[in-house]
Amino acid sequence: MSDASPAPVTAAILVIGDEILSGRTKDKNIGYIAEYLTNSGIDLREVRVVPDVAEEIVAAVNALRTRYTYLFTTGGIGPTHDDITADCVAQAVGVGIDVDPRARAMLLERIKPEDLxxxxxxxxxxxxxxxxxENPISKAPGFMIENVIVMAGVPSIMQAMMDSVAPRLKTGARVTAETIEAGNLPEGGYAEGLAVIAKAHPGVSIGSYPSMTPAGFRNQIVVRGREPEALAAARTEIEALLARLQAERT
Structure with missing residues (x-):
């Protein structure tokens, strides 16, 4: 019987749109999708932003869909000439594209026939x-083909689409994250010891995050992992390291 852990479920996000690259529109989707996937046990591994250029979109779709379990795209599925995501995804996966009767019927739930x-x-x-x-807000649907999930760029619509597509996705064990306060200890003081602990626990992700607060400078160390025992062991060693360094300062 194998003791190997199941392969992680992975994902990438492809954000499509000149308006994102120009700064005119500030992306609000990446963080939402990242948190949604983390809570579902799916590891977000990569994010790309590309312009409304067919060659760029097709190349990115093909690069990312073959590398990860899922590829989520946002943007470029509206009614204007520069909304070319659907055509590009069809080209990338090698299928045709046309008006879908199911999608047309969805639009007619909101749009009068004479206005379509x-x-x-x-x-x-x-x-x-x-x-x-499904898109319960404006009715224009997204779609999933193979492992590519195509969603709107408008945050409220994208979020509704995430809820619609989530039940179809494979998920993995959720990652648990724990925060350890390092106080005003400088990162340079514990960096070497933290590296040793990280090497001893390869299944645990360890990061150090400095910040300025109203009370002054502080550091936090975050440990992430799927195995509770490994996470607890790494935390114990980090807390011991910090306690020793604090003692040396007094």
Whole structure:
């Protein structure tokens, strides 16, 4: 019987849009998706931002979808000429694309038939073989094809789509994070000892995070891991290191 841990479920995010790269629109989706995935036991490994250029989108989709369990995209599925994400994803996975009757019916829940012009119908163009992702807010759906999840860029709509698609995703063991206060100990004082502890516990992620607070400078050390025993062992060693260094300062 193997003692090997199950392979982690991994993900990447591809943010699409000139408005993000120009700074006109400030991204609010990356942090939300990252936290959502972490709470689901999915490791977010990479984030990319690309312009509204077909070649760039196709290349990024193909690079990321083959590297990770899931690829989440945001942006570029609206009614205007520069909303080309659906076409690019279809090209990347090698399928055709056209108006999907299911998606068209969803749009008609919100739009009168006489108002469903060619521009609005662009939002119903779905790659062949894709599953739709419901959008309870504006009705224009996202979609999932193979391991690529295509969602809107508007944060409230994207968040609703995440809730819709989440039950279809594989998940892994959740990561537990614990914070250890290092007080006003400088990072340089404990960096070497922390490196030794990190090397001794390869299954635990250890990070040091300085900050300025109203009370003054402080450091926090965060340990993350899926195995409670390994996490507890690393925490005990870190606390012992900090206690020894504090004692040496007094």
């Amino acid at each position: 012009n060619e521009a609005r119908l662009r939002m119903a163009r779905i790659p062949f073989g894709a599953e739709l992702i």
